[in-house]
Amino acid sequence: MIGITSYGAYIPFYRLSRDELARAWGRSILGGEKAVANFDEDSVTMAVAAALDSIDGFARDQIGGLFFATTTSPYQEKGCASIIAAAADLPRDTRIADFCNSLRSGTIALSSALDAVNAGSADNVIVTAADCRLGAAGGESEQLFGDGAAAVMLGNSEVIASIEGSFSIANEFMDRWRSGDDVSVRSWEARFVISEGYLATMQEAISGILKKHGLSAKDINKAVFYAPDPRSHTTLARSIGFEPRNQVQDPLHTTVGNAGAASALMMLVAALEESKAGDMILLANYSDGADAFLLQVTEQIDKLGKRRGVKGHLGMKMMLPRYELYLEFRELIETEPPNFPEPISPSPVVMWRERKKNLALYGAKCKQCGMVQYPPQRVCINCQAKDDFEDYRFSDKTGRLFTYGANYLLTRDPNPPEFYSYVDMDGGGRMVLLMTDRDPTEVKIGMPVEMTFRRIYKSAGINNYYWKCKPVR
Amino acid sequence: MESIKDKVAIIGMGCTQFGELWDKSPQDLIIDACYEAFEDAGIEPKDIQAAWIGTRYSGATAITLSYPLKLQYIPVTRVENLCATGTEAIRAAAYAVIAGACDIALAVGMEKLKDTGYGLIPSPLGDSDISDTGVDPLRMIPPPASFGAQGIRYFHHYGLSEEEGKRTIAKIAVKNHHNGSLNPKAQYQREVTLEQVINAPIVSWPLGLLDCCGVSDGAAAAIVTRADMAKNFRDDPVYIKSFAISVGARQATLRQDYDFVHFEENVRAAKTAYAEVGIKDPFKELDLGIVHDCFTITELLIYEDLGWCPRGGAKEYIDSGAFELGGELPVNTDGGLKCFGHPLGASGLRMIYEVYKQMQGKAGPRQVPNARLGLTHNLASLVGQNVASIAILGSEVG
Numbered sequence: 001m002i003g004i005t006s007y008g009a010y011i012p013f014y015r016l017s018r019d020e021l022a023r024a025w026g027r028s029i030l031g032g033e034k035a036v037a038n039f040d041e042d043s044v045t046m047a048v049a050a051a052l053d054s055i056d057g058f059a060r061d062q063i064g065g066l067f068f069a070t071t072t073s074p075y076q077e078k079g080c081a082s083i084i085a086a087a088a089d090l091p092r093d094t095r096i097a098d099f100c101n102s103l104r105s106g107t108i109a110l111s112s113a114l115d116a117v118n119a120g121s122a123d124n125v126i127v128t129a130a131d132c133r134l135g136a137a138g139g140e141s142e143q144l145f146g147d148g149a150a151a152v153m154l155g156n157s158e159v160i161a162s163i164e165g166s167f168s169i170a171n172e173f174m175d176r177w178r179s180g181d182d183v184s185v186r187s188w189e190a191r192f193v194i195s196e197g198y199l200a201t202m203q204e205a206i207s208g209i210l211k212k213h214g215l216s217a218k219d220i221n222k223a224v225f226y227a228p229d230p231r232s233h234t235t236l237a238r239s240i241g242f243e244p245r246n247q248v249q250d251p252l253h254t255t256v257g258n259a260g261a262a263s264a265l266m267m268l269v270a271a272l273e274e275s276k277a278g279d280m281i282l283l284a285n286y287s288d289g290a291d292a293f294l295l296q297v298t299e300q301i302d303k304l305g306k307r308r309g310v311k312g313h314l315g316m317k318m319m320l321p322r323y324e325l326y327l328e329f330r331e332l333i334e335t336e337p338p339n340f341p342e343p344i345s346p347s348p349v350v351m352w353r354e355r356k357k358n359l360a361l362y363g364a365k366c367k368q369c370g371m372v373q374y375p376p377q378r379v380c381i382n383c384q385a386k387d388d389f390e391d392y393r394f395s396d397k398t399g400r401l402f403t404y405g406a407n408y409l410l411t412r413d414p415n416p417p418e419f420y421s422y423v424d425m426d427g428g429g430r431m432v433l434l435m436t437d438r439d440p441t442e443v444k445i446g447m448p449v450e451m452t453f454r455r456i457y458k459s460a461g462i463n464n465y466y467w468k469c470k471p472v473r
Numbered sequence: 474m475e476s477i478k479d480k481v482a483i484i485g486m487g488c489t490q491f492g493e494l495w496d497k498s499p500q501d502l503i504i505d506a507c508y509e510a511f512e513d514a515g516i517e518p519k520d521i522q523a524a525w526i527g528t529r530y531s532g533a534t535a536i537t538l539s540y541p542l543k544l545q546y547i548p549v550t551r552v553e554n555l556c557a558t559g560t561e562a563i564r565a566a567a568y569a570v571i572a573g574a575c576d577i578a579l580a581v582g583m584e585k586l587k588d589t590g591y592g593l594i595p596s597p598l599g600d601s602d603i604s605d606t607g608v609d610p611l612r613m614i615p616p617p618a619s620f621g622a623q624g625i626r627y628f629h630h631y632g633l634s635e636e637e638g639k640r641t642i643a644k645i646a647v648k649n650h651h652n653g654s655l656n657p658k659a660q661y662q663r664e665v666t667l668e669q670v671i672n673a674p675i676v677s678w679p680l681g682l683l684d685c686c687g688v689s690d691g692a693a694a695a696i697v698t699r700a701d702m703a704k705n706f707r708d709d710p711v712y713i714k715s716f717a718i719s720v721g722a723r724q725a726t727l728r729q730d731y732d733f734v735h736f737e738e739n740v741r742a743a744k745t746a747y748a749e750v751g752i753k754d755p756f757k758e759l760d761l762g763i764v765h766d767c768f769t770i771t772e773l774l775i776y777e778d779l780g781w782c783p784r785g786g787a788k789e790y791i792d793s794g795a796f797e798l799g800g801e802l803p804v805n806t807d808g809g810l811k812c813f814g815h816p817l818g819a820s821g822l823r824m825i826y827e828v829y830k831q832m833q834g835k836a837g838p839r840q841v842p843n844a845r846l847g848l849t850h851n852l853a854s855l856v857g858q859n860v861a862s863i864a865i866l867g868s869e870v871g
Contacts, residue, residue: 405618466608
């Protein structure tokens with residue numbers, strides 16, 4: 001049996017109330033809030049978080065592939081699945097691929113992973129989708145778009161939901177686009193986009209797969225389908241004949257927003273979180289055509305360990321106090337820089353040399369005296385033994401705050417204070433890390449923290465990634 | 474191991490005005506400090522047989538010194554050890570004299586920080602290291618955040634409330650500003666009140682703007698010779714009793730057992746220096762101490778590290794005025810880094826300049842009566858990876 005073997009998700013800690021957008025621009029098209037990536041997050045860091053959520057309970061050598069889907073890759077030229085695989089500490093023979101540009105790339109990647117597993121060329125392939133899209137300031141897209149990530153793992157044993165079939169359509173259609181020079185997404189007039197594009201194509205894909213399997217709308221327990229906005233979502237559900245209350249999966253528009261390439265998979269994860277064995281799930285995704293899948297949940301779903309997923313992340317949040325901070329997080333306004341030296345641009349030679357430490361967060365444990373140390377050493381700080389260490393991964397460890405510097409003035413952090421954290425790790429080792437996603441009033445000596453992969457800074461076009469700590473929630 | 478005690482004497486010193494010296498170049502500062510030292514020693518530049526220049530940011534190679542002074546092909550070396558750089562210059566010069574490699578040597582420390590454009594001293598570690606990816610917070614941490622983290626831990630460790638802790642360290646700033654107000658060479662020559670220090674904008678909790686030393690330009694110079702030759706130059710040379718230096722290996726950030734309420738490097742350097750001089754009770758035996766008050770919390774920790782008060786006892790001693798002018802052990806009689814700023818290369822020699830003048834009874838309104846034994850102390854870099862450098866000087870042999 002081939003299907004989903006695990007899932008995970010990530011929603012950034014910050015949310016922006018749409019009332020706050022209305023405060024800034026004088027109009028609001030819907031209520032609720034949108035999830036906003038912190039200033040140190042992007043699609044890669046969010047995908048890492050979702051991928052790690054999905055890996056929980058699996059050995060790294062069980063993972064055969066990592067496919068990354070996004071429309072907001074931090075690089076125009078250079079893959080990012082390799083960064084995610086490195087941060088997740090996946091084996092060197094992991095198959096990686098980046099699926100970029102299309103809003104449908106999450107399910108396009110899913111199809112490819114399915115084919116790979118079907119063909120026997122890889123098992124337990126993680127498909128992680130993340131997006132962090134920009135709508136022009138003051139517009140509808142800015143209100144609708146939200147940031148987030150999801151990961152589903154496909155394999156051929158211990159499947160929690162089998163994939164019974166799929167159906168795809170290719171359809172060239174100019175509804176939304178963003179060229180190299182554009183900062184934000186452009187779109188064509190809504191009635192054409194929705195009626196001739198979204199509704200027509202999705203109806204064709206959904207009825208196509210139902211017909212292929214001899215099913216009707218009422219046979220589906222959960223209809224999980226992408227929609228650009230809440231209204232189109234409702235319209236499509238009605239037109240197919242889905243009962244909006246019990247049959248249709250919440251598109252997360254009022255809690256996360258439209259998370260682009262990640263949307264459909266985030267909804268799928270949310271659906272799996274609430275599913276029971278035997279449930280029939282329809283998954284449909286749109287853009288440049290459409291994908292539809294039919295899944296059936298198995299008994300195995302009860303055996304999958306608890307993960308944060310969508311539900312867990314929805315419960316962990318802090319409201320962004322003001323819209324201007326969002327503009328600063330996304331670098332949409334130029335703000336006064338601190339009178340403090342710019343970081344130097346990283347040397348790719350050093351980035352490569354330190355990849356295991358910086359991306360997979362490895363320290364070392366002395367085989368002579370047992371002391372755990374970060375960064376990895378050649379001469380032990382405790383017993384001075386030379387070159388007698390074993391690798392020790394910190395990314396999945398927690399720790400407690402020993403003390404901290406609360407830096408208000410000398411910082412590029414748009415939301416100071418910046419917390420330099422001295423952390424005593426559970427199981428040994430002391431680390432110096434920046435703390436992110438924190439409420440300044442909760443920071444105190446002894447508080448538990450965990451590790452999170454973030455972008456430290458950008459320089460010379462290089463996204464310099466590393467780990468920070470954040471409060472355990 | 475043979476002691477260096479009383480083998481070398483300082484016979485002349487110079488120190489520029491410290492401050493925002495917009496119109497002075499590094500060369501100007503070197504010339505001003507050195508010619509004051511030449512005049513003080515009663516010698517000519519041509520009498521110098523070897524020289525050392527300490528600077529962190531303001532010049533590469535020994536030409537930084539030979540060019541402005543037009544030294545005539547003598548051996549010159551540039552040294553650097555961050556905040557301990559100035560003391561490194563005189564340590565090297567003294568060792569050369571002791572070794573017999575030369576009889577008269579010049580040591581200079583100089584820094585032009587105000588040419589950098591930064592209002593506060595940048596992170597000491599990450600600014601120029603190309604072999605670093607720039608992601609490690611240890612490389613980026615601004616000094617106030619690192620020292621502030623120690624303040625937070627100290628308050629926690631000894632159960633001081635935020636208000637008590639903040640008030641305690643603020644008193645150090647008030648003391649040093651008072652001393653600085655009596656010093657015409659200081660960058661800041663004005664008193665501050667306790668309320669001003671406590672209410673200053675927070676840079677990195679618990680350190681406010683007035684808990685931080687300034688950023689300035691300055692230079693200082695010393696001429697050293699063999700102790701047995703010193704009285705040929707002047708009646709009141711000042712003798713070098715000890716140089717002690719101790720360097721950490723990142724213990725504080727590698728080991729969970731490092732407590733953050735002390736600097737082990739300070740403790741080790743002080744122990745070595747006291748042993749060399751034969752000091753048993755430094756609080757009683759020393760007449761003054763000029764220490765590295767880069768932040769007020771640093772000076773507090775130094776009191777304890779150098780054995781001037783018991784562990785956790787700094788507050789009581791501060792409250793009693795023990796370290797004020799007229800107290801049992803006056804500390805930073807010249808105003809310290811707090812009032813001089815911290816031009817890295819110059820600070821060590823600026824401190825020695827104050828001890829030198831105090832020994833000679835030339836410290837004016839700041840004069841400590843009968844000052845015969847004084848200590849200077851530098852602390853470079855951040856917790857666990859410090860360079861602690863101590864010099865002890867005396868007015869007499871023995």
